[in-house]
Amino acid sequence: MQWEKILIAVENFDATKRALKYVGIMIGGQKEIQITLLHVYPEPPPNFYQTGGVLQEYKKKKEENALQLLKDARSKLSRNGVMPEQIVFRNCMAEGKTISETILEILREGEYGTVVVGKRGVSRAEEFLFGSISNTLVHSSGDFTVWVVG
Amino acid sequence: MNEITVQDLPAEIAERLQEHPAGRNKRVHTKIFTDTSDFTAIDYGDIIFVDDRYFLVVAFTKEGRFGIDEQPKPWVPKVMDLASGIKYIIKLVFHETYEVSIGGLTVNCFRNPEKEARVLELVQDHPHFMHGKNVEDEAGNLVRILDIIDGNRLDKFVYRKNERHRDYFEIDFPEILKKFLTSVKAISLLHENGLNHGDIRRDHIFVDRADGLFRWIDFDYDFYIPERPFALDLFGLGSVLLFLMGRKTFRPPDVLKHPDMGEKVLATLGEDDLALLSKDRIFNLGKLFPYIPVDLNNILLHFAVGTPVFYDSVNEFYDDLARAAEAL
Numbered sequence: 397m398q399w400e401k402i403l404i405a406v407e408n409f410d411a412t413k414r415a416l417k418y419v420g421i422m423i424g425g426q427k428e429i430q431i432t433l434l435h436v437y438p439e440p441p442p443n444f445y446q447t448g449g450v451l452q453e454y455k456k457k458k459e460e461n462a463l464q465l466l467k468d469a470r471s472k473l474s475r476n477g478v479m480p481e482q483i484v485f486r487n488c489m490a491e492g493k494t495i496s497e498t499i500l501e502i503l504r505e506g507e508y509g510t511v512v513v514g515k516r517g518v519s520r521a522e523e524f525l526f527g528s529i530s531n532t533l534v535h536s537s538g539d540f541t542v543w544v545v546g
Numbered sequence: 547m548n549e550i551t552v553q554d555l556p557a558e559i560a561e562r563l564q565e566h567p568a569g570r571n572k573r574v575h576t577k578i579f580t581d582t583s584d585f586t587a588i589d590y591g592d593i594i595f596v597d598d599r600y601f602l603v604v605a606f607t608k609e610g611r612f613g614i615d616e617q618p619k620p621w622v623p624k625v626m627d628l629a630s631g632i633k634y635i636i637k638l639v640f641h642e643t644y645e646v647s648i649g650g651l652t653v654n655c656f657r658n659p660e661k662e663a664r665v666l667e668l669v670q671d672h673p674h675f676m677h678g679k680n681v682e683d684e685a686g687n688l689v690r691i692l693d694i695i696d697g698n699r700l701d702k703f704v705y706r707k708n709e710r711h712r713d714y715f716e717i718d719f720p721e722i723l724k725k726f727l728t729s730v731k732a733i734s735l736l737h738e739n740g741l742n743h744g745d746i747r748r749d750h751i752f753v754d755r756a757d758g759l760f761r762w763i764d765f766d767y768d769f770y771i772p773e774r775p776f777a778l779d780l781f782g783l784g785s786v787l788l789f790l791m792g793r794k795t796f797r798p799p800d801v802l803k804h805p806d807m808g809e810k811v812l813a814t815l816g817e818d819d820l821a822l823l824s825k826d827r828i829f830n831l832g833k834l835f836p837y838i839p840v841d842l843n844n845i846l847l848h849f850a851v852g853t854p855v856f857y858d859s860v861n862e863f864y865d866d867l868a869r870a871a872e873a874l
Contacts, residue, residue: 438772443656446641492740494773521649521822524781524856527773 397539399509400428405499405529406435406469408461411514415545416469419512420476431478433469434502435462435487436495455489462487496532503540512543550578550595559600562628563593566602580684585621585638594625594636596689597681601625601636637662637678637690637766646769649823653778658744658768659688665741665765666690674732676752676763695761700751700786704793712837714793720874722790727868729760730783734860737776744768746782748789780857781823784849787867788821791838791846792831801834818852825851842870 404419406412423429437458440449466485474480490498503511513530523531530544555563555578563569569576574591582594594601605624608616621640626633642657669675678692707718729751733743743750744767751760769778788796798815801807811834819830828834829850832843845866848857857863 441654441656441770442658442661442768443641443643446656446658446660490772494775496773520851520853521651524822525648525651525653525774525777526771527777529773532773 397509398507399541400430401506401508402429402431402510402512403499403503403506403508404431404433404469404512405514405533406433406465407514408465409514409516411516411545412469413472413514415512415514415543416472417476418543418545420473420478424473424477427479427482429478429482431473431483432506432508433466433483433485434499435465436490436498436502437462437487438490438495439492458489459487494527494532496527496529496536499529499533500536508540510541510543512545515544515546517546550580552576552578554578555593555600559628562631563600563602566604566626566628568602568604582638582683582687582689583685585640588620588623588638593628594623594683594689596683597679597691600628601634601691602628604633607635633694635692635694637692639687639689648778648781649821649825651823654770656768656770657766659690659766661741661744661768662764662766663688663690665736665743666692668736668739668741669732672732672735673759674728674761676761695752695754695763696756697752697754697761699749700753700760701748701789703753704748704790707793711793711795711835715791715835715837719790720871723867723871723874725758725760726787726790727864727871729762729786730860730864730867732762733779733783734864737779737860741765742768742776742779743782744779746779746786748786751786776860780860780863781849783860783863784829784846784857785821785827788827788829788831788846788849791842792828792834795834796828796831797826798828801828804834807834816852818850820851822849822851822853839870839873841866841873845870 440454470480470483511533513533515530518528533542568574568591576591576593578593578595579588580595588603590603592603602625603623604626606618606620607622607624608618621638623636625636639659640657644655645652646655663680666678666680670677676692676695678690681689683689707714736743743762743765745764750762750764752763754761771777794800795804798812801812814833815828819828819833821827821829829846831846832838847853
């Protein structure tokens with residue numbers, strides 16, 4: 397694990413904004429830190445193809461949205477002293493996996509030492525039904541560090 | 547292909563048609579469908595020609611949701627193969643999208659005939675599922691030809707056990723639980739293959755009259771929960787287990803009308819004892835039936851409001867249930 401490599405899971409939630417602010421405050425000015433801003437989006441719903449949907453178009457639209465999300469995230473980090481050259485973008489679809497499984501796969505492949513995620517504060521029922529990426533990451537941690545920012 | 551009429555039927559098929567009440571009825575003008583795109587045009591006495599077979603429509607299945615008047619499903623005719631005389635259920639393509647509210651949470655649901663076809667392919671030799679064949683009509687529409695299971699719905703099978711709950715639980719339930727375990731294992735096979743059941747309910751298990759095996763039916767519902775794709779199946783399994791353990795008593799009104807329970811027992815229940823996703827069901831059955839073993843009751847509590855931990859997979863649920871069954 398490379399402790400200077402940080403993976404930040406970026407979503408379009410207020411929790412992500414808080415996480416970015418926290419990371420910026422904690423590591424701003426530390427030039428040896430490398431940050432990957434990652435946005436993972438789900439596969440289209442089952443009726444997508446039934447209604448004539450084309451996967452390439454779906455991906456294109458999702459990746460355009462992701463790019464905007466990631467640029468906004470970079471701006472937030474920059475405000476706290478993180479240099480743009482410390483930051484790289486990555487976005488992808490969770491293919492045949494959940495979003496958290498995809499994040500974990502990227503985390504391990506890239507040997508990131510730390511993953512950062514915002515905590516949305518969902519109810520128990522929501523967590524059971526829709527899942528919680530932050531809880532899944534915490535439960536899967538062992539050889540990496542998880543920062544869950546509430 | 548040119549339109550086929552009754553006059554074009556092979557002689558033995560025309561003869562079989564005449565032998566059936568639908569063929570003899572002068573008010574029925576049999577049409578032959580090679581394209582099922584407009585399934586609403588298909589009526590009693592019509593013939594669906596797919597897989598090189600002539601299927602006579604003899605009835606339509608009905609939507610069996612609890613508490614709702616049964617509605618005929620025109621995309622699911624009951625048919626008879628005019629060559630063999632064997633009856634089947636045919637499912638035609640009907641794409642439907644809707645939202646369901648579960649405990650105030652909205653989930654996007656779909657009819658997904660293609661998913662059902664994939665399940666049928668996967669389980670074609672599996673004893674704990676209904677079986678069927680996927681074919682295409684002349685227009686390329688998917689048509690599922692399903693074998694009819696000779697048996698009873700699980701809920702009716704259980705309701706027929708009329709003894710006191712304690713007798714039911716001690717005499718009948720252990721055997722029922724063993725069979726249910728095979729049903730749970732069967733669902734984990736789907737999940738391992740990236741498929742879900744989609745509509746796990748107590749009336750979607752049939753008890754085969756011949757061998758008593760529990761067999762899952764109806765796999766065409768699907769839902770979109772990307773981060774927890776099997777959560778609803780899991781909750782469905784928990785709800786079926788609740789039914790099997792509680793039989794007729796697992797909702798607050800059931801407690802009120804139960805001669806040995808009533809207000810006194812109802813007053814012992816708190817919110818934590820109710821279902822995580824639908825608070826009209828009591829998952830802490832141990833408070834109603836103290837002779838339910840703690841380990842078994844604890845499995846139900848994983849689906850209650852007060853649970854500190856969820857099941858993440860059907861295998862986890864299965865393992866706990868198998869251990870509890872062993873101890874009964």
